[in-house]
Amino acid sequence: MQRILQPGDIEALDRTSLLRVRLPQPVRLFADRAARLAQKAEGHPIGDYLRFLAHIVKAQQAAASQVHTRAPDAALIAQACQHGMPLMPAAGHIDTAWQGVLDLLIGAARQAPALPPALAPVLDTLRDLPADARDALARRVLAGLYTEAHDLAAAPLVMAALQVVFADRASRLKDSDIPYADPATICPVCATPPVVSVLRIGAREAGLRYLHCGTCGTEWHMVRVKCSHCESTRHVRYQGLQDGDAHTDEVVTAETCGDCRTYRKLVNQEKDPLAEPLADDLASLLLDLLMGETEFLRASMNPLLPMSDAGASA
Ligand SMILES: [Zn+2]
Ligand SMILES: [Zn+2]
Incomplete structure (x- = not known):
């Protein structure tokens, strides 16, 4: 007899097959x-x-x-x-x-x-x-x-x-050793919010989205339909430097969430295999300037930029 997998089963299946955490x-x-x-x-x-x-x-x-x-x-x-x-x-x-x-x-x-x-x-x-x-x-x-x-x-x-x-x-x-930490929007190792997320290439992580910790360098998996700040799945969109939605030909885009009104950049290695989360974030300040004119606040800061965190929504 066969039975259809329940959502919990599917999640359990996922946990064993995909690379959940990329330790630095x-x-x-x-x-x-x-x-x-x-x-x-x-x-x-x-x-x-x-x-x-x-x-x-x-x-x-x-x-x-x-x-x-x-x-x-x-x-x-x-x-x-x-x-x-x-x-x-x-x-x-x-x-x-x-x-x-x-x-x-x-x-x-x-x-x-x-x-x-x-x-x-x-x-x-x-x-x-x-x-x-x-x-x-x-x-x-x-x-x-x-x-x-x-x-x-x-x-x-x-x-x-x-x-x-x-x-x-x-x-x-x-x-x-890595716990399934709750909430999933902070680093399971050091509890820091991610700086950016990164779409990886490679054998076990190809096409998967990881959140990158700017403190310990750990990356943890989160499905792309979820907002990396509030985990809502309802109003996640992407914005690039070119106008309009979903410009997937750009290496760095801003993932925006209409629920928590924040944005966090996505660095796409499929567009450039040398892309590196923190470096590409710093090199795409122009996108931050553009986002500064929208309703979305940057979710978390880059630790290598001398900038107060005061503007971020914690
Ligand atoms: Zn960390
Ligand atoms: Zn959100």
């Missing part, structure tokens, strides 16, 4: 990002800033190859999986190794071409800050709770250091 490979992640930033910098209106970031991300790549973070905690994993909660909400799980990474990145920033004028005076202050004050700054930056000019200027470098340690910790997890 940090050295590769930063290498790809640096290359993409350098490529996009050519002739770009914010080319100097993209070139500066390419230099910093290369330093992240070097730091990622030598950083030592704590091993994942089995008890923490079991608890998170049991309760469907993210494994290590970022602000509460900052690995002490981030301090050394920050020192490396401060050194790299000094050598960088086109050091942004706002960042230059911050480097010495950051270097001389006691460890506990740096930790407090890191927590403010992770929570998006900073308005001081100094914090704002320092934020991208602080986030860059945190990315290295969080990506390292995430890379040491196994797929089976």
